[in-house]
Amino acid sequence: GAVVSQHPSWVICKSGTSVKIECRSLDFQATTMFWYRQFPKQSLMLMATSNEGSKATYEQGVEKDKFLINHASLTLSTLTVTSAHPEDSSFYICSARPGQGIYEQYFGPGTRLTVT
Amino acid sequence: GQNIDQPTEMTATEGAIVQINCTYQTSGFNGLFWYQQHAGEAPTFLSYNVLDGLEEKGRFSSFLSRSKGYSYLLLKELQMKDSASYLCAVLDSNYQLIWGAGTKLIIKP
Numbered sequence: 001g002a003v004v005s006q007h008p009s010w011v012i013c014k015s016g017t018s019v020k021i022e023c024r025s026l027d028f029q030a031t032t033m034f035w036y037r038q039f040p041k042q043s044l045m046l047m048a049t050s051n052e053g054s055k056a057t058y059e060q061g062v063e064k065d066k067f068l069i070n071h072a073s074l075t076l077s078t079l080t081v082t083s084a085h086p087e088d089s090s091f092y093i094c095s096a097r098p099g100q101g102i103y104e105q106y107f108g109p110g111t112r113l114t115v116t
Numbered sequence: 117g118q119n120i121d122q123p124t125e126m127t128a129t130e131g132a133i134v135q136i137n138c139t140y141q142t143s144g145f146n147g148l149f150w151y152q153q154h155a156g157e158a159p160t161f162l163s164y165n166v167l168d169g170l171e172e173k174g175r176f177s178s179f180l181s182r183s184k185g186y187s188y189l190l191l192k193e194l195q196m197k198d199s200a201s202y203l204c205a206v207l208d209s210n211y212q213l214i215w216g217a218g219t220k221l222i223i224k225p
Contacts, residue, residue: 006158034213043203043217044159093158103147103207107158 003027004096006108013084014116020080021111023094028106029074031099035067038091038110050077084115118142120216122204127222128194136189136202136219144209150178150189151203153218159203162189191221199223 003026013019023033032051036044048064050056050071058064068080077096081088091112095105120140128134140148147166151159165171165180165187177190189202204216 044215046213046215049212091156103211103213104149104161104164105213107151107160110156110158112156 002098002104002106004030004094004106004108006094006111008111009109010112010114012114012116015085016083018080018082019084019113020078021092021094021113023077023079023096023108025075025096025098025106028096028098030077030096031074032097033071033077034095034097034105035069035077035079036093036095038093044093047079081113084113086115089113089115118206118208118214120204120206120214122202122216122219124217125220125222127224128191130194130196130223130225132194133190133192134194134221136191136204136221138187138189138204138216140185140187140204140206140214140216142206142208142214145182146207146209146211148178148180148187149203149205149207149213150176150187151205153201153203155200162202194223196223196225 005024007022035047047062048056048058050069052071052074056069071077093110095107097105122138150162153159163178170179175192180187201218201220203218205213
């Protein structure tokens with residue numbers, strides 16, 4: 001149980017375009033979802049926390065107008081990288097937390113974004 | 117501020133035992149997690165400690181001392197596939213996960 005899927009697993013896009021990444025909890029309802037990015041050989045960096053039906057809470061230094069997060073249902077959250085630039089190239093990972101006293105985060109497999 | 121420290125890199129031999137330490141200073145404590153992350157993949161859950169003591173799960177064990185702000189992950193009978201980064205994370209008073217930078221474990225034959 002506790003499976004989180006992420007789509008796409010990798011994407012290449014041109015500068016200036018937008019990319020949407022989906023994160024789904026397949027067998028549980030996620031009251032909270034998290035979006036991370038990770039540069040090579042570095043640790044996870046939390047970008048934002050989203051609760052179903054409410055606006056995401058962004059970490060300091062993360063542009064909310066550039067990284068649009070929508071958590072429309074208890075099983076789906078999306079991250080849209082708008083007007084992508086090469087420096088946005090990174091490994092984006094989502095995680096989901098069931099809530100109800102369960103604080104473990106279950107991670108999706110990640111999305112590798114390359115902006116050319 | 118909140119801080120989690122763990123060694124950047126460790127090397128061990130196949131078949132041996134290795135202990136990865138983690139010390140933390142956080143605003144509140146609601147548990148400590150260990151995750152394993154292979155290169156290019158997402159983290160996978162290993163253990164969760166909220167009470168003091170040792171939790172054993174197969175070849176992996178995790179220990180916690182809340183009074184010392186200290187935890188370790190013990191890996192026994194090391195296998196080549198254990199080469200990965202091991203992330204320590206603390207759940208703070210707001211139930212937010214504070215992540216360590218991770219320890220890269222290199223296993224040599």
